[in-house]
Amino acid sequence: xxxxxxxxxxxxxxxxxxxxxxxxxxxxxxxxxxxxxxxxxxxxxxxxxxxxxxxxxxxxxxxxxxxxxxxxxxxxxxxxxxxxxxxxxxxxxxxxxxxxxxxxxxxxxxxxxxxxxxxxxxxxxxxxxxxxxxxxxxxxxxxxxxxxxxxxxxxxxxxxxxxxxxxxxxxxxxxxxxxxxxxxxxxxxxxxxxxxxxxxxxxxxxxxxxxxxxxxxxxxxxxxxxxxxxxxxxxxxxxxxxxxxxxxxxxxxxxxxxxxxxxxxxxx
Amino acid sequence: xxxxxxxxxxxxxxxxxxxxxxxxxxxxxxxxxxxxxxxxxxxxxxxxxxxxxxxxxxxxxxxxxxxxxxxxxxxxxxxxxxxxxxxxxxxxxxxxxxxxxxxxxxxxxxxxxxxxxxxxxxxxxxxxxxxxxxxxxxxxxxxxxxxxxxxxxxxxxxxxxxxxxxxxxxxxxxxxxxxxxxxxxxxxxxxxxxxxxxxxxxxxxxxxxxxxxxxxxxxxxxxxxxxxxxxxxxxxxxxxxxxxxxxxxxxxxxxxxxxxxxxxxxxxxxxxx
Amino acid sequence: xxxxxxxxxxxxxxxxxxxxxxxxxxxxxxxxxxxxxxxxxxxxxxxxxxxxxxxxxxxxxxxxxxxxxxxxxxxxxxxxxxxxxxxxxxxxxxxxxxxxxxxxxxxxxxxxxxxxxxxxxxxxxxxxxxxxxxxxxxxxxxxxxxxxxxxxxxxxxxxxxxxxxxxxxxxxxxxxxxxxxxxxxxxxxxxxxxxxxxxxxxxxxxxxxxxxxxxxxxxxxxxxxxxxxxxxxxxxxxxxxxxxxxxxxxxxxxxxxxxxxxxxxxxxxx
Numbered sequence: 001x002x003x004x005x006x007x008x009x010x011x012x013x014x015x016x017x018x019x020x021x022x023x024x025x026x027x028x029x030x031x032x033x034x035x036x037x038x039x040x041x042x043x044x045x046x047x048x049x050x051x052x053x054x055x056x057x058x059x060x061x062x063x064x065x066x067x068x069x070x071x072x073x074x075x076x077x078x079x080x081x082x083x084x085x086x087x088x089x090x091x092x093x094x095x096x097x098x099x100x101x102x103x104x105x106x107x108x109x110x111x112x113x114x115x116x117x118x119x120x121x122x123x124x125x126x127x128x129x130x131x132x133x134x135x136x137x138x139x140x141x142x143x144x145x146x147x148x149x150x151x152x153x154x155x156x157x158x159x160x161x162x163x164x165x166x167x168x169x170x171x172x173x174x175x176x177x178x179x180x181x182x183x184x185x186x187x188x189x190x191x192x193x194x195x196x197x198x199x200x201x202x203x204x205x206x207x208x209x210x211x212x213x214x215x216x217x218x219x220x221x222x223x224x225x226x227x228x229x230x231x232x233x234x235x236x237x238x239x240x241x242x243x244x245x246x247x248x249x250x251x252x253x254x255x256x257x258x259x260x261x262x263x264x265x266x267x268x
Numbered sequence: 269x270x271x272x273x274x275x276x277x278x279x280x281x282x283x284x285x286x287x288x289x290x291x292x293x294x295x296x297x298x299x300x301x302x303x304x305x306x307x308x309x310x311x312x313x314x315x316x317x318x319x320x321x322x323x324x325x326x327x328x329x330x331x332x333x334x335x336x337x338x339x340x341x342x343x344x345x346x347x348x349x350x351x352x353x354x355x356x357x358x359x360x361x362x363x364x365x366x367x368x369x370x371x372x373x374x375x376x377x378x379x380x381x382x383x384x385x386x387x388x389x390x391x392x393x394x395x396x397x398x399x400x401x402x403x404x405x406x407x408x409x410x411x412x413x414x415x416x417x418x419x420x421x422x423x424x425x426x427x428x429x430x431x432x433x434x435x436x437x438x439x440x441x442x443x444x445x446x447x448x449x450x451x452x453x454x455x456x457x458x459x460x461x462x463x464x465x466x467x468x469x470x471x472x473x474x475x476x477x478x479x480x481x482x483x484x485x486x487x488x489x490x491x492x493x494x495x496x497x498x499x500x501x502x503x504x505x506x507x508x509x510x511x512x513x514x515x516x517x518x519x520x521x522x523x524x525x526x527x528x529x530x531x532x533x534x535x536x537x538x539x540x541x
Numbered sequence: 542x543x544x545x546x547x548x549x550x551x552x553x554x555x556x557x558x559x560x561x562x563x564x565x566x567x568x569x570x571x572x573x574x575x576x577x578x579x580x581x582x583x584x585x586x587x588x589x590x591x592x593x594x595x596x597x598x599x600x601x602x603x604x605x606x607x608x609x610x611x612x613x614x615x616x617x618x619x620x621x622x623x624x625x626x627x628x629x630x631x632x633x634x635x636x637x638x639x640x641x642x643x644x645x646x647x648x649x650x651x652x653x654x655x656x657x658x659x660x661x662x663x664x665x666x667x668x669x670x671x672x673x674x675x676x677x678x679x680x681x682x683x684x685x686x687x688x689x690x691x692x693x694x695x696x697x698x699x700x701x702x703x704x705x706x707x708x709x710x711x712x713x714x715x716x717x718x719x720x721x722x723x724x725x726x727x728x729x730x731x732x733x734x735x736x737x738x739x740x741x742x743x744x745x746x747x748x749x750x751x752x753x754x755x756x757x758x759x760x761x762x763x764x765x766x767x768x769x770x771x772x773x774x775x776x777x778x779x780x781x782x783x784x785x786x787x788x789x790x791x792x793x794x795x796x797x798x799x800x801x802x803x804x805x806x807x808x809x810x811x
Binding site: 317319343344345346347349351353355357358359360361362366370371372373374375378381382423426430 | 713715716718719720721722723724725726728729732733734737738740741
């Protein structure tokens with residue numbers, strides 16, 4: 001047995017782009033892009049250097065958070081955020097259900113389908129912060145604008161998933177119920193609801209979690225909640241209070257995540 | 269030569285998988301390991317290359333005790349032991365060649381393996397092994413593009429690429445159809461015979477074991493209850509290993525088997541002509 | 542129920558106790574909602590709310606028609622926004638990879654020390670929105686693209702880290718075992734046993750996060766972190782609503798385009 005007649009080199013064949021020219025072109029393209037992109041970043045190093053001290057203070061503030069001196073502001077922001085989160089989730093889900101049913105191709109008439117899908121598309125395409133800017137301009141500063149923002153965002157999120165879920169339900173069950181002579185409402189109640197309900201509860205809990213996180217952001221543009229408090233704290237360079245607020249947000253998000261996964265297990 | 273002395277393994281849950289197993293496998297011997305599921309066959313094989321750490325006993329490969337090795341030494345000793353897995357355990361998303369070359373990982377520095385720049389002789393040897401198992405045309409294919417039998421051949425080539433002194437084979441035919449199973453078993457036994465390579469083959473199919481093994485060891489609840497030539501494997505011996513069961517049902521498969529065997533022999537003869 | 546002597550006339554698919562609990566649950570939710578509503582709206586000035594439709598109509602009138610001549614001025618900020626998203630994703634992914642390997646149960650060097658730290662990094666990064674990161678960073682290192690890039694990167698660590706460590710934990714242990722059995726070193730096991738298995742997930746996650754980052758980077762300018770958001774902030778401050786509508790349409794177009802690109806790339810990978 002001799003190994004002499006076998007080649008001594010082997011190269012891994014390219015997996016995605018088979019054409020060598022394309023590969024080189026793309027590699028050059030990436031390098032050129034990175035070069036250009038990094039070129040646009042103008043860094044004022046002396047400003048960054050000045051900032052390091054502040055960054056250090058922020059890290060210290062994070063490690064030794066100050067919950068007490070701004071507690072009144074923090075607690076008010078928290079109450080606003082939490083109430084805003086709950087009410088907007090409840091209202092948002094309540095509105096999502098009819099819109100979700102309307103946006104399901106297999107249940108709704110054509111024109112209803114298009115109207116509902118359009119509402120969903122608008123709600124999903126726009127960022128919460130941008131919606132918040134508009135609602136603040138219309139309804140004035142405060143948690144009410146935030147509540148509207150989150151409700152609107154919830155509609156896009158829940159209604160889309162509910163509609164997709166309904167479109168994927170088992171047709172056989174719908175047929176079976178329809179064959180008994182059920183009306184449209186009975187059809188939804190008996191054939192659709194049991195299949196979609198568990199998912200809807202899970203999604204609502206998930207959205208509750210997202211709404212809380214978002215409530216911390218939209219405060220920055222004036223829509224109330226803990227974000228407004230955070231914004232003020234950072235503006236005043238009170239990093240120990242800011243650290244406290246961030247830790248509270250992280251804590252609540254963690255609690256929400258664990259309890260919602262527990263609740264989902266319990267409900268199913 | 270591999271020698272096991274009083275090998276025991278107790279899992280953290282308190283289950284004794286192996287109790288006082290002592291065996292020795294001389295050079296060139298192909299030993300089949302049979303027994304009901306949960307008898308400790310897999311644990312025994314995995315103890316030898318320390319994928320599972322034994323609780324007590326000695327494992328001597330040549331004159332090295334594998335049980336008392338530190339991390340670096342263990343890696344060096346693992347190179348001497350090729351392992352062939354149930355369901356192949358190839359890295360599915362790598363090419364066939366890379367899978368075979370991965371048998372050399374214990375020999376090459378990290379940068380070579382990372383850049384796929386293996387030494388020339390390693391690559392020649394990998395090609396030779398692929399040729400031996402009949403897959404030289406598939407070297408550049410991804411492993412997940414191959415059929416079951418082909419994948420197991422790559423698994424064999426990977427183990428041989430290590431230049432092993434011992435082969436550990438864990439249920440090589442568990443997910444293959446009967447015909448492919450026999451082809452794989454024949455390939456294994458031929459290769460072992462070519463190189464005088466000892467092998468421990470963990471196998472659940474008793475007729476297949478009797479057909480291809482030179483020696484059979486029966487395990488039951490972690491203890492050796494049979495050790496002898498395949499023709500000594502009587503009804504009583506099988507009952508001792510597997511407990512009260514109707515072995516005739518299993519033996520009925522034999523007819524079918526010998527038929528397929530004859531067929532395969534004819535085809536081989538036709539090819540040789 | 543071992544013996545059924547008669548059939549009940551009333552049927553319900555829940556036991557009375559479960560029904561009671563269910564109703565109590567719904568009632569509690571409604572009560573909680575009403576209470577939250579009252580707490581939330583106690584400072585609301587209802588005059589503004591009643592006035593809102595008029596305000597909306599007013600804003601709508603000013604937004605139309607969009608001032609298209611503003612568009613060329615937006616190209617540079619748009620390019621900046623794309624760079625923030627791309628470089629931020631790059632930075633985030635580079636930082637997320639080691640975090641993911643530390644957080645995955647099967648690759649972490651220490652379960653008791655490093656894994657909790659890695660998990661905390663992931664949770665912290667995930668719970669804090671990139672706009673908040675940007676707010677902080679603008680205060681610390683000053684306004685500009687760098688703050689935006691770092692904010693996006695910090696936010697991406699948690700997202701990429703979480704999905705990647707889940708992918709690492711889902712790898713096929715047998716393939717890894719087979720590589721270990723050849724006598725490979727730990728680094729070789731990583732590069733032959735684990736990396737090939739998580740590669741598709743890795744690219745999918747990265748492109749997905751890039752898509753999200755494009756969205757998020759469009760608004761970072763609101764707090765001074767560069768990009769098209771700066772123009773949005775400027776136009777809002779001067780109440781130039783017709784420019785706002787141009788910016789919003791441009792953002793919308795960019796988002797739709799990036800979503801299309803990302804779904805195409807993910808299809809090509811998987």
